[in-house]
Amino acid sequence: xxxxxxxxxxxxxxxxxxxxxxxxxxxxxxxxxxxxxxxxxxxxxxxxxxxxxxxxxxxxxxxxxxxxxxxxxxxxxxxxxxxxxxxxxxxxxxxxxxxxxxxxxxxx
Amino acid sequence: xxxxxxxxxxxxxxxxxxxxxxxxxxxxxxxxxxxxxxxxxxxxxxxxxxxxxxxxxxxxxxxxxxxxxxxxxxxxxxxxxxxxxxxxxxxxxxxxxxxxxxxxxxxxxxxxxxxxxxxxxxxxxxxxxxxxxxxxxxxxxxxxxxxxxxxxxxxxxxxxxxxxxxxxxxxxxxxxxxxxxxxxxxxxxxxxxxxxxxxxxxxxxxxxxxxxxxxxxxxxxxxxxxxxxxxxxxxxxxxxxxxxxxxxxxxxxxxxxxxxxxxxxxxxxxxxxxxxxxxxxxxxxxxxxxxxxxxxxxxxxxxxxxxxxxxxxxxxxxxxxxxxxxxxxxxxxxxxxxxxxxxxxxxxxxxxxxxxxxxxxxxxxxxxxxxxxxxxxxxxxxxxxxxxxxxxxxxxxxxxxxxxxxx
Numbered sequence: 001x002x003x004x005x006x007x008x009x010x011x012x013x014x015x016x017x018x019x020x021x022x023x024x025x026x027x028x029x030x031x032x033x034x035x036x037x038x039x040x041x042x043x044x045x046x047x048x049x050x051x052x053x054x055x056x057x058x059x060x061x062x063x064x065x066x067x068x069x070x071x072x073x074x075x076x077x078x079x080x081x082x083x084x085x086x087x088x089x090x091x092x093x094x095x096x097x098x099x100x101x102x103x104x105x106x107x108x
Numbered sequence: 109x110x111x112x113x114x115x116x117x118x119x120x121x122x123x124x125x126x127x128x129x130x131x132x133x134x135x136x137x138x139x140x141x142x143x144x145x146x147x148x149x150x151x152x153x154x155x156x157x158x159x160x161x162x163x164x165x166x167x168x169x170x171x172x173x174x175x176x177x178x179x180x181x182x183x184x185x186x187x188x189x190x191x192x193x194x195x196x197x198x199x200x201x202x203x204x205x206x207x208x209x210x211x212x213x214x215x216x217x218x219x220x221x222x223x224x225x226x227x228x229x230x231x232x233x234x235x236x237x238x239x240x241x242x243x244x245x246x247x248x249x250x251x252x253x254x255x256x257x258x259x260x261x262x263x264x265x266x267x268x269x270x271x272x273x274x275x276x277x278x279x280x281x282x283x284x285x286x287x288x289x290x291x292x293x294x295x296x297x298x299x300x301x302x303x304x305x306x307x308x309x310x311x312x313x314x315x316x317x318x319x320x321x322x323x324x325x326x327x328x329x330x331x332x333x334x335x336x337x338x339x340x341x342x343x344x345x346x347x348x349x350x351x352x353x354x355x356x357x358x359x360x361x362x363x364x365x366x367x368x369x370x371x372x373x374x375x376x377x378x379x380x381x382x383x384x385x386x387x388x389x390x391x392x393x394x395x396x397x398x399x400x401x402x403x404x405x406x407x408x409x410x411x412x413x414x415x416x417x418x419x420x421x422x423x424x425x426x427x428x429x430x431x432x433x434x435x436x437x438x439x440x441x442x443x444x445x446x447x448x449x450x451x452x453x454x455x456x457x458x459x460x461x462x463x464x465x466x467x468x469x470x471x472x473x474x475x476x477x478x479x480x481x482x483x484x485x486x487x488x489x490x491x492x493x494x495x496x497x498x499x500x501x502x503x504x505x506x507x508x509x510x511x512x513x514x515x
Binding site: 001078079080081084101103 | 224226272273274275276278280284
């Protein structure tokens with residue numbers, strides 16, 4: 001089963017080495033599916049289409065520092081316990097950051 | 109004759125339901141499916157057994173019937189076809205489901221699933237009652253004093269989370285167990301306390317619910333005999349429940365420990381619980397349930413050893429600091445050193461946010477003030493407690509006290 005691990009409020013105390021080591025661990029365990037780090041929250045743009053068909057582009061929204069979505073990993077593991085174990089090993093889970101684990105829907 | 113068969117059939121179902129469900133969940137990995145075919149197998153038994161007689165191994169009969177129904181159902185469902193093939197392989201690898209007519213006991217897995225930390229804490233007791241104690245949704249709803257539809261919704265939501273997020277049916281390994289076992293124990297104890305000091309309604313003790321919790325703790329203790337906190341929890345509940353008959357007087361009001369009729373205490377339960385306390389406190393550092401069991405054991409003795417109880421509360425406070433523990437300790441200190449000493453400790457707890465809204469704090473204060481011969485202040489405290497109390501026996505007791513101090 002695939003899960004997305006969303007990284008919220010990752011601390012700057014996590015070093016690049018920490019992230020690289022974590023990515024390698026996922027690869028080595030054969031559970032890695034994909035990942036992406038997101039650029040600075042200040043670069044966020046919102047796009048929506050109004051009922052009249054007009055495209056509206058706006059600046060933001062900007063999250064509180066501890067809420068900022070900093071990136072994600074997608075992993076393929078047997079169950080939620082395994083997914084939680086991997087989430088706990090992620091640098092993003094430490095120093096006040098937190099990981100949100102969401103199952104991914106797969107259409108047959 | 110039919111009545112006899114029905115009665116024994118009921119007894120078997122009560123015993124077998126959780127076991128059967130757990131074995132089917134293990135086999136098919138699907139709680140919904142397991143639940144449906146468990147019910148179907150029991151319905152089939154209700155039809156067949158009164159005619160054919162109760163089979164030699166009822167559990168095996170139910171398992172075979174349920175398994176056939178599950179396979180039929182999976183065959184009919186196209187999306188399950190591939191999974192069925194996979195399950196077949198796994199099932200063959202797992203070996204025969206029934207050995208010598210005895211179902212393998214898979215309930216431990218289900219205990220951990222029902223108390224999984226990814227499920228809302230408030231639903232874990234309900235799930236445990238539904239799937240391990242085998243209560244119907246209506247019975248679980250009654251236990252928690254909520255409408256059946258409300259409970260049904262909560263159970264459905266929890267089941268969806270289990271299957272959708274794939275919460276596993278597995279026993280945590282040795283490394284994970286210390287973090288996971290307390291959740292299971294808390295779920296069982298929450299059932300007990302819900303039944304024991306019913307926070308609302310006419311009865312002080314809903315014995316059936318407390319007894320379901322005891323039954324669950326006995327099962328868990330059989331499955332994990334070496335886990336001292338499981339032993340401690342079972343002992344705690346036995347040694348508390350032993351005093352149930354003495355806790356309410358003929359007028360239906362609460363009776364405090366010192367006024368209880370000792371002859372109403374359940375000796376058999378105390379005798380069962382006492383060696384368990386010793387086991388829970390032997391062979392390693394004590395856990396919170398073991399210590400609480402030891403405190404309960406001392407309450408079951410005559411005369412009550414208050415100095416020893418205070419020391420145990422000190423230990424408990426170091427293990428699980430909480431204002432409720434402090435409150436209980438203050439009452440024990442009052443019994444040891446006199447009401448003045450207890451009251452001083454209670455006054456230190458005044459304004460503690462986690463005690464706000466609980467009647468026990470003003471009730472304890474009122475009692476100590478009454479003993480100190482300060483009736484006006486006692487009356488004030490009892491009135492405050494009466495505004496917060498939920499259960500009728502406690503209300504009666506507080507009202508009687510209020511009358512006594514001239515409120």
